[in-house]
Amino acid sequence: MAPAIAHFLLGAACVLTAAVPVVLRYEFDREHALWLIPLGGVWGLIPDAHHIAPVFVEPLYAFHSSLWVELFGFHYTLDRPAVRAQYEASVFGAITVFLIAIAGFWAAGRIRRVGPVARRPREHAVAILLATGLASGLATLALWIGVSVQDGFPLAASLVGSSSVLVGGLLTLLAGGTLGVLCAGLLEFSLSEPLRINPASTAGVGLAFGVGVWLLAVPVPLAVITGRNVPLLHFGSLAAVAGYGVVCGTVYALVRGAFSPRAPVRPGSTVRRPSHESN
Numbered sequence: 001m002a003p004a005i006a007h008f009l010l011g012a013a014c015v016l017t018a019a020v021p022v023v024l025r026y027e028f029d030r031e032h033a034l035w036l037i038p039l040g041g042v043w044g045l046i047p048d049a050h051h052i053a054p055v056f057v058e059p060l061y062a063f064h065s066s067l068w069v070e071l072f073g074f075h076y077t078l079d080r081p082a083v084r085a086q087y088e089a090s091v092f093g094a095i096t097v098f099l100i101a102i103a104g105f106w107a108a109g110r111i112r113r114v115g116p117v118a119r120r121p122r123e124h125a126v127a128i129l130l131a132t133g134l135a136s137g138l139a140t141l142a143l144w145i146g147v148s149v150q151d152g153f154p155l156a157a158s159l160v161g162s163s164s165v166l167v168g169g170l171l172t173l174l175a176g177g178t179l180g181v182l183c184a185g186l187l188e189f190s191l192s193e194p195l196r197i198n199p200a201s202t203a204g205v206g207l208a209f210g211v212g213v214w215l216l217a218v219p220v221p222l223a224v225i226t227g228r229n230v231p232l233l234h235f236g237s238l239a240a241v242a243g244y245g246v247v248c249g250t251v252y253a254l255v256r257g258a259f260s261p262r263a264p265v266r267p268g269s270t271v272r273r274p275s276h277e278s279n
Contacts (some may be wrong), residue, residue: 002078003087004045006094011038011044011073013094013101014141021134022253023108030109044073070148077148080165100248111258118259128188131255136180139248143176144169146240176244183209183248188256197257199250206249210242218243 015036022028047069050060061067070076077083083090118127147153153168157176160167186209189200195201220238223229 002084002090004048005035006078006090007044007048007073007075008041009044009094009098010078011042012040013098015040015043016075016101016105017141018138020104020108021107021138021251021258024112024258025254026112028109028112033105036105040073044075046072047075067149067151069167070145074145074148082166116259117261123259127256127259128184130254132181134255135184135252136177137247138251139180139183139244140173140176142247143179143240143244144172146236146243147172149249150236150240152236152240155222155226155228158228159222164195179213179244180248183245184252187252188250193260195252197256197260199253202249202253203246203248206245206247206252207242208245209249210245213245214241216236 019028019033019036023033040171047064050057050064067076069079078090078094116123119126147156147168153172154163155168156171157164157168159171162168183206185197187205191201192200193207214237218234218241222234222237
């Protein structure tokens with residue numbers, strides 16, 4: 001297994017990163033935000049409970065060995081032999097990721113306090129790029145988990161004639177980044193601003209986008225390209241791509257709304273931010 005500190009730091013980093021769009025969009029109590037670090041860290045360590053549990057050790061160990069522990073801060077990825085063999089690198093890598101997550105969370109809070117509203121074309125472009133980057137990044141992490149829990153990296157790698165987990169992982173990251181740009185473009189240019197900054201609306205469009213991508217890429221093309229017997233209705237891949245679309249759509253709306261005068265100050269609030277046009 002990877003060092004416990006690596007699991008703790010990566011779990012905390014995941015929670016902090018996932019909170020960035022929320023911090024950008026809504027008022028957030030910074031004192032309460034400190035709890036995200038220990039909560040995320042413990043979440044990343046949950047699969048290792050068999051080391052200290054006084055009872056149910058065997059079932060807990062069996063759970064630790066399953067692919068489902070990827071849901072706990074990429075626990076399964078950290079415990080892969082190739083990563084586990086790099087002990088020092090995994091620790092310093094986790095520290096680096098944690099510090100980047102801290103910086104991103106801090107920056108989101110600073111931006112929120114300034115309360116910027118995009119009016120000029122350049123400001124709109126910056127808001128679109130930031131929303132696209134965060135939406136693509138977080139959705140790609142969700143896609144990674146969706147592929148990993150199904151042990152789907154070898155299948156992904158077979159698209160280029162390989163069976164390497166590393167190649168499959170790199171292709172998953174590439175696909176996530178590409179789909180993120182396409183999904184963001186769809187949301188930006190097909191929805192009006194009130195819908196574009198509404199997470200419920202964009203999540204629905206993202207879901208439809210994910211299902212559309214699955215229909216175009218999986219049922220027949222994947223089987224033809226890889227030469228494998230892929231079921232016509234492959235629920236695992238459908239769930240992974242649909243989940244990607246939902247996350248991408250939700251995050252995009254949260255971040256775009258952070259720079260819009262139409263966005264509410266708090267979740268569920270109807271109070272609007274001042275447009276500052278009178279100043």
